[in-house]
Protein backbone atom coordinates (compact mmCIF):
# COMPACT_ATOMS: atom_id res chain seq x y z
CA UNK A 624 0.00 0.00 0.00
CA UNK A 625 1.40 3.44 -0.86
CA UNK A 626 1.56 6.21 1.76
CA UNK A 627 -1.32 8.09 0.09
CA UNK A 628 -3.51 4.96 -0.16
CA UNK A 629 -2.81 4.29 3.51
CA UNK A 630 -3.90 7.83 4.47
CA UNK A 631 -7.09 7.52 2.36
CA UNK A 632 -8.00 4.28 4.17
CA UNK A 633 -7.85 5.95 7.61
CA UNK A 634 -10.85 7.17 9.60
CA UNK A 635 -11.11 10.97 9.06
CA UNK A 636 -10.37 11.63 12.75
CA UNK A 637 -7.09 9.72 12.49
CA UNK A 638 -5.67 11.59 9.49
CA UNK A 639 -4.71 14.75 11.41
CA UNK A 640 -3.29 12.80 14.39
CA UNK A 641 -1.31 10.64 11.97
CA UNK A 642 0.28 13.64 10.29
CA UNK A 643 0.98 15.53 13.52
CA UNK A 644 2.55 12.49 15.17
CA UNK A 645 4.77 11.84 12.16
CA UNK A 646 6.33 15.26 12.67
CA UNK A 647 6.74 14.67 16.42
CA UNK A 648 8.21 11.17 15.95
CA UNK A 649 10.65 12.43 13.32
CA UNK A 650 12.08 14.76 15.97
CA UNK A 651 12.25 11.82 18.41
CA UNK A 652 14.03 9.70 15.78
CA UNK A 653 16.68 12.42 15.43
CA UNK A 654 17.07 12.61 19.21
CA UNK A 655 17.21 8.85 19.93
CA UNK A 656 18.54 7.53 16.62
CA UNK A 657 15.94 4.78 16.14
CA UNK A 658 14.85 3.27 12.82
CA UNK A 659 12.92 5.88 10.76
CA UNK A 660 10.16 3.27 10.13
CA UNK A 661 8.74 4.15 13.56
CA UNK A 662 8.49 7.83 12.66
CA UNK A 663 6.59 6.95 9.48
CA UNK A 664 4.17 4.67 11.29
CA UNK A 665 2.43 6.20 14.32
CA UNK A 666 -0.58 4.38 15.79
CA UNK A 667 -3.20 6.42 13.95
CA UNK A 668 -1.45 5.87 10.59
CA UNK A 669 -1.59 2.05 10.64
CA UNK A 670 -4.97 0.32 10.91
CA UNK A 671 -3.51 -2.97 12.12
CA UNK A 672 -2.25 -1.46 15.38
CA UNK A 673 -5.76 -0.57 16.59
CA UNK A 674 -7.02 -3.99 15.45
CA UNK A 675 -4.33 -5.70 17.54
CA UNK A 676 -5.26 -3.64 20.63
CA UNK A 677 -8.92 -4.63 20.17
CA UNK A 678 -8.00 -8.31 19.98
CA UNK A 679 -5.76 -7.99 23.05
CA UNK A 680 -8.46 -6.26 25.09
CA UNK A 681 -10.96 -8.98 24.17
CA UNK A 682 -8.67 -11.46 26.00
CA UNK A 683 -8.63 -9.34 29.19
CA UNK A 684 -4.99 -10.14 29.99
CA UNK A 685 -3.61 -9.72 33.51
CA UNK A 686 -0.12 -9.23 32.06
CA UNK A 687 0.87 -8.59 28.44
CA UNK A 688 4.25 -8.63 26.82
CA UNK A 689 4.93 -7.36 23.35
CA UNK A 690 8.14 -8.54 21.71
CA UNK A 691 9.25 -6.29 18.85
CA UNK A 692 7.31 -3.43 20.47
CA UNK A 693 9.06 -0.53 18.73
CA UNK A 694 7.82 2.68 20.37
CA UNK A 695 5.31 0.69 22.43
CA UNK A 696 2.34 2.03 20.54
CA UNK A 697 0.39 -1.22 20.80
CA UNK A 698 1.24 -2.57 24.23
CA UNK A 699 0.77 0.84 25.88
CA UNK A 700 -2.85 0.90 24.68
CA UNK A 701 -3.86 -2.49 26.06
CA UNK A 702 -6.45 -1.42 28.57
CA UNK A 703 -5.73 -3.52 31.63
CA UNK A 704 -3.06 -5.42 33.50
CA UNK A 705 0.72 -5.13 33.60
CA UNK A 706 2.36 -4.24 30.30
CA UNK A 707 5.89 -4.98 29.13
CA UNK A 708 7.57 -4.10 25.84
CA UNK A 709 10.77 -5.65 24.49
CA UNK A 710 12.66 -4.83 21.34
CA UNK A 711 15.90 -6.12 19.89
CA UNK A 712 16.82 -2.54 18.85
CA UNK A 713 18.21 -0.86 21.96
CA UNK A 714 17.86 2.60 20.32
CA UNK A 715 14.06 2.50 20.35
CA UNK A 716 13.71 1.63 24.05
CA UNK A 717 14.53 5.07 25.57
CA UNK A 718 12.05 6.63 23.12
CA UNK A 719 9.35 4.10 24.12
CA UNK A 720 10.03 4.95 27.78
CA UNK A 721 9.81 8.66 26.97
CA UNK A 722 6.39 8.17 25.35
CA UNK A 723 4.77 5.47 27.50
CA UNK A 724 7.10 4.77 30.43
CA UNK A 725 4.41 5.85 32.91
CA UNK A 726 2.27 2.86 31.90
CA UNK A 727 4.67 0.19 30.69
CA UNK A 728 8.10 -1.24 31.34
CA UNK A 729 10.41 -1.36 28.31
CA UNK A 730 13.68 -3.27 27.97
CA UNK A 731 16.01 -4.18 25.12
CA UNK A 732 15.66 -7.89 24.31
CA UNK A 733 15.00 -10.06 21.28
CA UNK A 734 12.66 -13.02 21.00
CA UNK A 735 15.61 -15.38 21.64
CA UNK A 736 16.43 -13.70 24.99
CA UNK A 737 14.09 -15.84 27.08
CA UNK A 738 16.07 -15.52 30.29
CA UNK A 739 16.40 -11.75 30.07
CA UNK A 740 12.67 -11.34 29.38
CA UNK A 741 11.80 -13.65 32.24
CA UNK A 742 14.09 -11.76 34.61
CA UNK A 743 12.57 -8.39 33.60
CA UNK A 744 9.03 -9.60 34.12
CA UNK A 745 9.99 -11.26 37.40
CA UNK A 746 6.49 -12.46 37.94
CA UNK A 747 6.08 -15.96 39.29
CA UNK A 748 2.64 -16.23 37.74
CA UNK A 749 4.09 -15.51 34.27
CA UNK A 750 2.18 -13.60 31.60
CA UNK A 751 -1.14 -14.08 29.87
CA UNK A 752 -0.56 -12.63 26.44
CA UNK A 753 2.35 -12.38 23.99
CA UNK A 754 2.01 -9.93 21.09
CA UNK A 755 4.37 -10.07 18.09
CA UNK A 756 3.37 -8.02 15.07
CA UNK A 757 5.02 -6.72 11.96
CA UNK A 758 8.39 -8.38 12.29
CA UNK A 759 7.86 -12.15 12.69
CA UNK A 760 7.80 -12.44 8.89
CA UNK A 761 11.58 -11.95 8.99
CA UNK A 762 12.17 -15.37 10.61
CA UNK A 763 11.63 -18.83 9.12
CA UNK A 764 8.93 -20.82 10.92
CA UNK A 765 11.15 -23.47 12.58
CA UNK A 766 13.28 -20.79 14.26
CA UNK A 767 10.37 -18.52 15.12
CA UNK A 768 8.18 -21.27 16.57
CA UNK A 769 11.06 -22.59 18.67
CA UNK A 770 11.60 -19.16 20.25
CA UNK A 771 7.88 -18.66 20.88
CA UNK A 772 7.55 -22.10 22.48
CA UNK A 773 10.53 -21.49 24.75
CA UNK A 774 9.23 -18.10 25.89
CA UNK A 775 5.66 -19.33 26.29
CA UNK A 776 6.76 -22.30 28.40
CA UNK A 777 9.04 -20.17 30.54
CA UNK A 778 6.31 -17.65 31.38
CA UNK A 779 3.20 -19.87 31.10
CA UNK A 780 1.83 -17.58 28.40
CA UNK A 781 -1.74 -18.46 27.43
CA UNK A 782 -2.35 -16.54 24.22
CA UNK A 783 -0.33 -15.27 21.27
CA UNK A 784 -1.39 -12.51 18.89
CA UNK A 785 0.75 -12.65 15.75
CA UNK A 786 0.30 -11.42 12.21
CA UNK A 787 0.84 -13.48 9.09
CA UNK A 788 1.49 -11.85 5.73
CA UNK A 789 -1.10 -12.61 3.04
CA UNK A 790 0.06 -14.90 0.23
CA UNK A 791 1.29 -12.92 -2.78
CA UNK A 792 2.13 -9.72 -0.85
CA UNK A 793 5.65 -8.87 -1.99
CA UNK A 794 8.55 -7.59 0.11
CA UNK A 795 8.35 -10.02 3.04
CA UNK A 796 10.77 -12.90 3.62
CA UNK A 797 8.23 -15.36 5.02
CA UNK A 798 4.49 -15.80 4.62
CA UNK A 799 3.59 -17.93 7.62
CA UNK A 800 0.36 -19.91 7.43
CA UNK A 801 -2.52 -20.65 9.78
CA UNK A 802 -1.51 -24.32 9.63
CA UNK A 803 1.95 -23.42 10.89
CA UNK A 804 0.49 -21.32 13.71
CA UNK A 805 -1.67 -24.28 14.68
CA UNK A 806 1.58 -26.11 15.64
CA UNK A 807 1.57 -23.83 18.69
CA UNK A 808 -2.06 -24.45 19.65
CA UNK A 809 -5.60 -23.85 18.42
CA UNK A 810 -6.02 -20.72 16.28
CA UNK A 811 -9.01 -19.04 17.95
CA UNK A 812 -9.36 -16.13 15.53
CA UNK A 813 -7.81 -15.12 12.23
CA UNK A 814 -9.02 -11.83 10.80
CA UNK A 815 -7.95 -9.96 7.69
CA UNK A 816 -6.49 -6.59 8.64
CA UNK A 817 -7.84 -3.46 6.97
CA UNK A 818 -4.31 -2.81 5.69
CA UNK A 819 -4.76 -5.64 3.11
CA UNK A 820 -1.25 -6.89 3.96
CA UNK A 821 -1.75 -9.25 6.88
CA UNK A 822 -4.02 -11.46 8.93
CA UNK A 823 -4.13 -11.04 12.69
CA UNK A 824 -4.25 -14.33 14.52
CA UNK A 825 -5.07 -15.27 18.10
CA UNK A 826 -3.57 -18.59 19.18
CA UNK A 827 -4.29 -20.42 22.43
CA UNK A 828 -0.81 -21.69 23.29
CA UNK A 829 -0.72 -25.37 24.19
CA UNK A 830 1.13 -26.53 27.28
CA UNK A 831 4.10 -28.90 26.69
Ligand SMILES: C[S@@+](CC[C@H](N)C(=O)[O-])C[C@H]1O[C@@H](n2cnc3c(N)ncnc32)[C@H](O)[C@@H]1O
Nearest residue numbers: 690691692693710711712732733734756757758
Ligand atom coordinates in the same frame (compact mmCIF):
# COMPACT_ATOMS: atom_id res chain seq x y z
C1 LIG B 1 8.14 -2.81 11.90
S1 LIG B 1 8.53 -2.60 13.57
C2 LIG B 1 6.97 -2.92 14.37
C3 LIG B 1 6.90 -2.38 15.77
C4 LIG B 1 5.59 -2.70 16.50
N1 LIG B 1 5.37 -4.13 16.61
C5 LIG B 1 4.44 -2.06 15.77
O1 LIG B 1 3.74 -2.74 15.02
O2 LIG B 1 4.26 -0.84 15.94
C6 LIG B 1 9.42 -4.10 13.93
C7 LIG B 1 10.13 -4.08 15.27
O3 LIG B 1 10.51 -5.40 15.59
C8 LIG B 1 11.80 -5.38 16.14
N2 LIG B 1 12.39 -6.73 15.96
C9 LIG B 1 12.81 -7.30 14.82
N3 LIG B 1 13.27 -8.54 15.04
C10 LIG B 1 13.11 -8.76 16.38
C11 LIG B 1 13.43 -9.86 17.22
N4 LIG B 1 13.99 -10.99 16.75
N5 LIG B 1 13.13 -9.76 18.55
C12 LIG B 1 12.58 -8.62 19.03
N6 LIG B 1 12.30 -7.54 18.28
C13 LIG B 1 12.55 -7.61 16.96
C14 LIG B 1 12.51 -4.27 15.38
O4 LIG B 1 13.65 -3.80 16.08
C15 LIG B 1 11.41 -3.25 15.24
O5 LIG B 1 11.39 -2.33 16.31
